[in-house]
Amino acid sequence: MTAEVESVEAVGVAPAADPGFLQRYGASIEYVLIPCAALLGALAVFGGFVALYGKNPLDLYFYMYYGAFGTWFSWQNTLTRAAPLILTALCTALPAQLGMVIIGGEGALLIGALSATSAALALQGAAPIVVQIAMVIAGVIGGGLWITLSGGLRQYRGVNETISSLLLVYIALAILNHLVEGPLRDPASLNKPSTREIGAANMIGTIPGTDVHWGLVFGLVAAVAAYVLIYHTTFGFAARVAGGNVRAAKIVGLNVGRLILTVCFLAGACAGLAGMIEVAAVQGRTNANLAAGYGFTGILVAFLARQNPLAIIPVAILLGGISASGGLLQRRLGLPDASVLVLQGIIFVFVLASDALYGRIGLFKGKS
Known part of the structure; x- marks a missing residue:
């Protein structure tokens, strides 16, 4: 009898049949499955709208995949769009650790872009490095102080x-329009007001062998650093x-x-860095094209990733691919x-609606 018991213990119990496994890892499984289910549900609903438009939903899904990940060109386009999404998502994810809901990444991006452009124009003739x-310093400080303003208003x-x-986004947009159409306007920009170019020598190049700029590396490093900061310090x-209990x-x-104030500054610094990258790697100057909605899409990335800095990376790539397929x-x-x-x-x-499901699915609770 003892030998039989020992043999059963040696074989072990399959994780799916082990209640203790679900008790230990049920929450982690939920964090993966529920957002994925929300994403699939949203795609199904969107496919229904497309069918009403007279198009085949299967064609929709195919071209979305092909436009996002089907070719090397598509991948590069996706990764280029994912770079600012990673940084603006961190602008929402970091304050969320303190229980704050910051949705002003777009404003910090614009202020960071303006600050970086001003610094470049003020240093014309200096060495590119x-x-x-x-x-980088100007963009980080500009974006950081912009979100710190929200934190200060909340605290004091x-x-x-x-x-x-959110309201600061519109103030930032008004500041950008005023400066671009006024004091910082390039007289040569007739049809579309913009600042003077920062100079080709001052632009950030691309990763060797690709057409993806170094902003992607900035975003990856920032996401990993944020994860270490939040979970290992x-x-x-x-x-x-x-964030769990202020009292x-x-x-x-x-x-x-x-x-x-510190977390808000770090959050804004990430979005400000995204603005700097858009200027130094894509636009070469500041104009209305910078208000492309990366800050608002970053909110969706952060919520879909459950505010986890590492999970932000694949989610940003996914949302960047959806944008690239348009x-x-x-x-x-x-x-x-x-x-x-x-x-x-x-x-x-769908992501907001699915939030009510966490901790309520009996399958993942296990048995005590």
């Missing part, structure tokens, strides 16, 4: 950070404690105000180029 470093004046960060632990954090002596959908199916924005909106609704 000096100009590039100055642009009790203003809701979601509302203030005492600062990150303190931020998560404050308890104050009782144990944590400076919650300092945590809020042109192909327009050419092959006759759909408006903005149809991908409709899909993003549907995904956002």
Whole structure:
């Protein structure tokens, strides 16, 4: 009898039949399956709308895949679009660790772009490496201070950070339009107001062997650094404690105000860096094209990734691919180029609706 028991123990129990496995890993499984189910549901609904438009949903899915990942050119286009999405998603994900909902990444991106452009124009004639470093510093500081303003309003004046960060986007857009059409306008830009070019020598090049600029590397490094900061440092632990229970954090002596301002600065710095990259790697100057919606799409990326900095990377690539496929959908199916924005909106609704499912699926609770 003892030998039989030992043989059974040696064989072990399959994870699917082990209640303890679901108790230990059920939450992690939920974090993967529920967002994936929300994404698939959104694609199905969008396919239904396309069918009503008289198009075959299967053709839609094929061209979306082909336009995003079907060729090396598509991959490069996708990765180029994913770079700013990673950084703007971090602008939402980092404050979320403190229980804050910051949706002003678009504004920080614009301010970062303006700051970086101003630094480049002020240093015309300096060595390219000096100009590039100055642009990075200016973009990071500009974007960081912009989101810190929302954190300060929340901490010291009790203003809701979601509302203030959103309203600051429109203020940033107004500042950009004023400067581009006024003090910083290039007299040669007749049809479309813009600043003077920062100079080809000051542009950030592409990764060798690809057409993808170095902004992708900036985004990957920032995401990994954010993950380490939040989950493997005492600062990150303190931020998560404050996000879980502010009163308890104050009782144990944590400076919650300092945590809020610091995290908001880091979040804005990421979005400001995205703006700097758009100027130094794509546009070469500041103009209205910078308001391309990367900051708003970054919100969706952060929510779909459950505010996890590492999960942001694949989600940003996925959303970047959806955005990159818009042109192909327009050419092959006759759909408006903005149809991908409709899909993003549907995904956002499904992601928000699926939030109520976490912790309520009996299959993943296991048995005590």
